[in-house]
Amino acid sequence: EVQLVESGGGLVQPGRSLRLSCVGYGFTFDDYAMHWVRQAPGKGLEWVSGVSWNSDIIDYADSVKGRFTISRDNAKNSLFLEMNSLRAEDTALYYCAKVSHANYFYYYGLDVWGQGTTVTVSS
Amino acid sequence: DIQMTQSPSSLSASVGDRVTITCRASQSISSYLNWYQQKPGKAPKLLIYAASSLKSGVPSRFSGRGSRTDFTLTISSLQPEDFASYYCQQSYSTPWTFGQGTKVDVK
Numbered sequence: 001e002v003q004l005v006e007s008g009g010g011l012v013q014p015g016r017s018l019r020l021s022c023v024g025y026g027f028t029f030d031d032y033a034m035h036w037v038r039q040a041p042g043k044g045l046e047w048v049s050g051v052s053w054n055s056d057i058i059d060y061a062d063s064v065k066g067r068f069t070i071s072r073d074n075a076k077n078s079l080f081l082e083m084n085s086l087r088a089e090d091t092a093l094y095y096c097a098k099v100s101h102a103n104y105f106y107y108y109g110l111d112v113w114g115q116g117t118t119v120t121v122s123s
Numbered sequence: 124d125i126q127m128t129q130s131p132s133s134l135s136a137s138v139g140d141r142v143t144i145t146c147r148a149s150q151s152i153s154s155y156l157n158w159y160q161q162k163p164g165k166a167p168k169l170l171i172y173a174a175s176s177l178k179s180g181v182p183s184r185f186s187g188r189g190s191r192t193d194f195t196l197t198i199s200s201l202q203p204e205d206f207a208s209y210y211c212q213q214s215y216s217t218p219w220t221f222g223q224g225t226k227v228d229v230k
Contacts, residue, residue: 035219037167044210044221044222044223044224045159045161045167045210045212045221045224046221047212047217047218047219047220047221050217050219059217059218060218061218062124062218095166095167097166100169100172100178106155106214106215106216106217107155107173107214107215108155108157108172108173108214109157109159109169109171109172109178109212109214110157110159110167110169110212111169111172111178113166113167113168114166115166116166
């Protein structure tokens with residue numbers, strides 16, 4: 001079964017750091033671009049960051065640029081999001097998701113999503 | 124950044140109704156527009172990619188149309204399982220952006 005499993009969320013104080021992980025199962029992980037999308041409580045979806053299959057394309061939302069770092073380890077079928085200088089407005093459910101078409105970063109949608117991991121930033 | 128504007132933000136409908144949701148991009152995104160369905164407490168589900176391509180396994184009552192800046196998602200005959208929120212998303216350029224969502228509930 002194709003699935004993504006996130007972990008690493010939790011309660012953290014403002015200004016502190018957290019590292020999210022996502023492991024892919026049931027597909028050839030290193031063929032696909034991967035993305036992080038978040039959803040604040042009761043709000044809509046917000047794209048956070050994406051990385052191409054070979055990490056040659058990486059980009060971030062303006063709201064997290066300079067604070068968050070995306071990376072992947074294809075040998076371990078894993079995606080990461082290092083989050084520094086966390087703010088209250090970063091509080092959200094964080095999803096990892098894969099692009100539907102192999103070797104594409106742009107153009108296609110996200111066809112497999114994890115269950116999400118919750119990040120709460122509060123003192 | 125490309126802004127995505129969905130309308131309406133919510134609508135009430137009955138089983139069997141034809142429902143249309145509109146999404147407008149602030150600049151041309153060619154056909155790189157995707158539609159998702161999200162139910163409470165669940166991850167989003169991809170319905171349509173590249174404006175009009177139905178993802179495998181998605182019922183044929185869902186259809187998408189449009190190009191450049193104007194797009195629609197149509198549900199031809201609303202079913203009980205279709206009451207949910209729907210989001211458009213452009214994958215033409217980063218930062219990827221989503222519409223604000225349309226909540227479809229029971230009339």
